Amino acid sequence: MAIDSRPALKSDIPSLAKALGRAFYDDPVSMWLLPDDDARTEQLATFFGTSTRVHHLAGGGVEVADDGAAVGAAALWDPPNQWKQSFWSQLRMVPSLFRSFGFRLGQGRMLSDLLDANHPEEPHWYLAVIGSDPSVRGRGFGQAVMQPRLDRCDAELCPAYLESSKFENVPYYERFGFRVIGEINLPNGGPTLWKMWREPQHP
Template sequence: MPLEIRPAGRAQVTGLAQTLARAFADDPVWSYVFPDPDARLARILPRVFSAQLRYFHLRHGACDYTADDGGRTVAGALWNPPGTWRTSLRDDLVSLPAAVRAAGRRLAVGFSVVRAMEKVHPAEPHWYLALIGTDPGVRGSGHGAALLASRLAAVDAAGLPAYLESSNPVNVPYYEGFGFRVTGEIRPGRGAPVLHTMWRPAGGRG
């Protein structure tokens, strides 16, 4: 049976943040920003993703998730509709206390990565896939593919392109299977891993 794609709301913040933390626990870029693996998984990433959801992503109503048979969130995708990918000064100020609690002394490193990403973000109207992740325990069972296919169908129906940054080179071929193509690289700083920028034309036709 096809997986049910559900819209995320406030009630899903904790579960979705924890799922994304497990999904990105070994991600090269997040590991660069937060090098302590135990703190990254148990404390930092759940707080970071929770803050992003509460103060930014949920406002745009484009967060999707899937659950297992017991109702536990096992995968999620955070999208931004056209014109909403950049946080405002108000967003930054309101979320700053939560960001400090989550990132601590590594906050400046995290901001350097964000600034590098913002410098090359496309100006053309598009849907932006900010994050997508699947709990390692169910990885390979189609949850991520279902999330991507569902949202991209709506993007195609609107006749719009889509954009993402892949923080792990292993995932580049996966996204290429959905019509994304590598357009460039982002090098956030000395010793930092490379992010690949990927663009999907309207309709997925390159």
């Protein structure tokens, strides 16, 4: 069936959260942050569901893709100058963050602070999260949730930014015009993230 890509609705959040939870199960940063293999998928789903509802959805940058079934992929974009969460949205997330991270909450806070400190200041669309359910990988779902926003970036002459947590994904993003501009090395033996920037593309 054809892939349908569209802006997310509030009703999409439960299936979006489950898809991202499965997508990031084997992600190096997720494994570093949430070492319990049995609990990780559900912990991630709780986190992604909450951050989408409290922060990303309001900015109008959440894209989902499906083929008539549940959400197969999602991208959580933040508009220019809106990537940083407000104090109130952070406060609203606290109960869910405790459910997600438990005693690892301090580690999660450290990660968040490190990403903030490395974030570019020039206005841009921020691709905070993109993931495809393992059951649909390789079928173009990732491109389906990324390309519409990149087309808008090009139309508005606005750059885009992301952090890749897997080195093997860097060439994938390079195909869409992103380039590596630096690295973020997580402490305590943590993995590396690659900072990637994309200038608007001209036809």
